Amino acid sequence: MESRPPFPYKGPEALRQAIGDALTRVVDPEVAMTIVDVGLIYGVTVTDEKLHVLLTMTSAACPVTDLIVEEVETELDRVTPPELLIEVELVWEPPWSTDRMSERAKRFMGW
Amino acid sequence: MVHRSNERARQALHGLVNPSGPRLTSQRRGAPSWAAVVVRLLLLAVVALSLLAGIAGGLLRLGVALPATTHAAWLGHAALAHAALMICGFLGTVIGIERAVAVKLRAAFLAPLASGLSGLCLLLGQAQAGAWLGVAAAVAFTAVNVVVVQRQRAAHTLLLLVGALAWLIGNLLFALGLDGVAILPWWFAFLVMTIAAERLEMTRLMRRRPAAQWSLYAVLSALLLGAACSAVAPAAGGVLYGTALAALALWLGIFDITRRTVFSHGLSRYMAVCLLGGYGWLAVAGAAWAATALGLAARDLALHALGLGFIVSMMMGHAPVILPAIARVKLQFGAFFYVPLAALHLSLILRLGFGLLDPPLRAAGATFNAVAIALFAATIAGAAVAWHINDDPPGTTQPGKAT
Numbered sequence: 001m002e003s004r005p006p007f008p009y010k011g012p013e014a015l016r017q018a019i020g021d022a023l024t025r026v027v028d029p030e031v032a033m034t035i036v037d038v039g040l041i042y043g044v045t046v047t048d049e050k051l052h053v054l055l056t057m058t059s060a061a062c063p064v065t066d067l068i069v070e071e072v073e074t075e076l077d078r079v080t081p082p083e084l085l086i087e088v089e090l091v092w093e094p095p096w097s098t099d100r101m102s103e104r105a106k107r108f109m110g111w
Numbered sequence: 112m113v114h115r116s117n118e119r120a121r122q123a124l125h126g127l128v129n130p131s132g133p134r135l136t137s138q139r140r141g142a143p144s145w146a147a148v149v150v151r152l153l154l155l156a157v158v159a160l161s162l163l164a165g166i167a168g169g170l171l172r173l174g175v176a177l178p179a180t181t182h183a184a185w186l187g188h189a190a191l192a193h194a195a196l197m198i199c200g201f202l203g204t205v206i207g208i209e210r211a212v213a214v215k216l217r218a219a220f221l222a223p224l225a226s227g228l229s230g231l232c233l234l235l236g237q238a239q240a241g242a243w244l245g246v247a248a249a250v251a252f253t254a255v256n257v258v259v260v261q262r263q264r265a266a267h268t269l270l271l272l273v274g275a276l277a278w279l280i281g282n283l284l285f286a287l288g289l290d291g292v293a294i295l296p297w298w299f300a301f302l303v304m305t306i307a308a309e310r311l312e313m314t315r316l317m318r319r320r321p322a323a324q325w326s327l328y329a330v331l332s333a334l335l336l337g338a339a340c341s342a343v344a345p346a347a348g349g350v351l352y353g354t355a356l357a358a359l360a361l362w363l364g365i366f367d368i369t370r371r372t373v374f375s376h377g378l379s380r381y382m383a384v385c386l387l388g389g390y391g392w393l394a395v396a397g398a399a400w401a402a403t404a405l406g407l408a409a410r411d412l413a414l415h416a417l418g419l420g421f422i423v424s425m426m427m428g429h430a431p432v433i434l435p436a437i438a439r440v441k442l443q444f445g446a447f448f449y450v451p452l453a454a455l456h457l458s459l460i461l462r463l464g465f466g467l468l469d470p471p472l473r474a475a476g477a478t479f480n481a482v483a484i485a486l487f488a489a490t491i492a493g494a495a496v497a498w499h500i501n502d503d504p505p506g507t508t509q510p511g512k513a514t
Contacts, residue, residue: 029432031316032372032379038316059312060263061256061271063212064436092263098315109317109371 006036006102011046015080019044019051022075026068033108035068039100042091050085051076056096065090150220154208155438157227161200164189164234166481168196173474185234192233192241195285197418198298199245200230203278205426206305207248208437210255210271219258222251242286249279266324267312270331274304277335284342292345295414296338296352302422304331307359313368323366330358349404356417357397363390378431378444381452385428388456392420395463411473412463419480420459427452427487434491443497451487458483 009016023044024036035041035055042054053072057065069088076086101109167177168189176186189196207223226248232241256272281297307327314323337352364370367390373383396417399409431448434440462476 029378030372030382030429031313031368032375058315059265059267059309061210061213061259061268061309063209064432065213067432067436095263095265098319101316105316109368111318 006039007041008043009045011044011051015046018079019046019076022079023053023072025075026071028068033105035072037102037105037108039096039098039102039105040068046080046084049083050087051080053086053088054091055088056091058096060092150224151438154204154220154223154227157224157231158201158204158208160234161196161204161227161230162484164230165193165196165201166484168193170474170477170481173477174470175474175478184236188234188236188238192238194291194295194298194414195233195241195245196230198302199226199248199278199282199285200233202302202422202426203245203248203252204230205437206302207252207255209433210252210259212437214255214258214262216255216258219251219255222248222255224248225251239286242282245282246279246286249275249282253279265312267308270304270308270311273331273335274301274308277301277304277338280338289342292349293342296341296348299417300334300338303334303356303359303417306422306425307331307363310363310367314366317366317368317371320366323362327359327362327366330355330362333358346404346406350401353397353399353401353404353413355397356400357394360390360394360397363393381431381444381448382428384449385424385452388452389421389424389428392416392424392459396421409467412467415459415480416463419455420463423484424452424455427455430487430491431494440491440495441498442491442494443501444494445497447493448490451483451490454483454486455480 009019011019020036023041024034026035027033028035028038031038038058040055040057042056044054045052053076055068055072057068069090072088073086080086098106164185167186168191170176171186171190172193203226204223207226208220211219211223225244229241229244229248232238232244253272253275256268256275260268260272262268277297278301281294281301284294284297311324311327333351334355337348337350337355340348341352342348363386367386369383369386369390372379373387374380375383393416396413399413399416402409403413427448431442431444435442458476458479460476461479462473466473466476
């Protein structure tokens with residue numbers, strides 16, 4: 001398995017792998033890749049009370065943003081302690097770019 | 112598409128935050144308000160009404176009428192307003208809902224509400240009211256797209272805005288009483304540019320070849336120029352418009368990510384197959400559009416290779432990810448989705464290929480087009496039931512689309 005997560009992570013080491021795996025289960029079927037491979041996760045911070053995910057979308061005209069957010073929450077909910085609040089924050093800055101794509105994603109897209 | 116049933120075991124903060132300003136919304140998910148439910152039901156009703164009446168009207172035009180409706184007044188109105196019902200009442204409303212959901216502004220739902228009610232007015236024989244409601248819908252939709260551009264100034268969002276303006280021009284021409292030769296190129300430009308913008312956005316995932324962006328701009332400029340010329344110089348305008356459609360099919364064949372995603376699996380492959388099939392019909396539509404402009408009897412081929420072959424095929428591909436987003440219906444994807452897709456394409460071959468010179472075959476093909484769409488509706492209903500039965504099967508998740 002490719003080493004993960006390819007996004008900034010601050011928090012307990014014990015949760016790092018589980019959170020990376022959870023986010024990798026959220027797939028964008030249109031591009032046949034996970035949101036982690038596309039590079040939509042800008043960072044994850046875990047404190048004693050809260051798990052905070054910073055993510056973006058490639059288009060502001062995308063109607064399924066809420067579904068993605070919901071799916072991220074659902075996947076994280078399965079692997080994190082129940083007392084931890086989950087907050088997913090959608091941002092448009094900095095804009096997504098292809099530099100954020102994983103090597104696997106670039107290979108798949110013929111780079 | 113989401114295949115999850117378990118509700119969150121705890122409260123989530125779930126904040127959606129605007130990058131340049133204060134928090135836009137910080138909502139806790141719960142039961143929708145009564146107003147939201149009423150708006151949703153109303154939108155669902157007008158979308159279904161436009162689709163069903165538009166199909167019935169289209170069949171009547173080819174001499175196929177549903178027995179129980181032969182003498183209904185609305186059917187005559189539906190036959191007259193077939194294109195307006197399908198493009199504005201149905202597709203325009205669905206796209207308006209999509210964009211309203213994306214921008215998360217209540218006022219944005221005025222656009223699909225107006226276009227949906229426009230379809231209702233057309234069916235009731237209130238042609239002028241329907242046409243001007245269509246103009247109001249396009250004005251509101253254009254404003255929504257300005258909001259999208261303000262949030263993300265990018266090539267694809269600007270193209271979406273241009274597509275909205277094309278719809279506005281088409282609706283104005285319709286309200287002013289111009290004929291289909293002038294109106295239809297603008298209406299189809301709205302749909303084609305909306306799809307092209309979304310595909311351009313996807314091409315960013317591939318190594319961008321320098322020609323990709325400027326060649327698409329050239330093709331879409333030709334499309335708009337062809338639409339503009341169609342009212343005053345139908346032959347030249349139609350040839351240019353048709354050539355641009357065919358060139359767009361070529362562009363999509365060269366640059367679109369479906370060339371990659373068709374080698375994936377499951378829903379991703381299905382979506383790619385829908386799109387690739389559509390690109391083939393887009394090329395056919397372009398050639399037929401130009402041929403029609405030159406006086407050949409290929410109008411049905413041009414309009415329905417484009418409207419059904421390209422646009423409805425693309426919609427069939429995206430419905431499994433868009434419907435959960437706009438209708439909050441969860442669906443289970445399966446190979447059975449290929450059945451209505453195959454039915455659509457085979458019925459188009461019958462109608463537009465064998466039926467080109469044989470009106471009864473064309474009418475039979477059109478009837479099967481309608482059956483294919485009904486089959487797709489049944490497939491969606493079946494997929495919703497399958498999701499509830501197969502609650503959360505491990506290893507089959509194909510979660511949301513992130514674009």
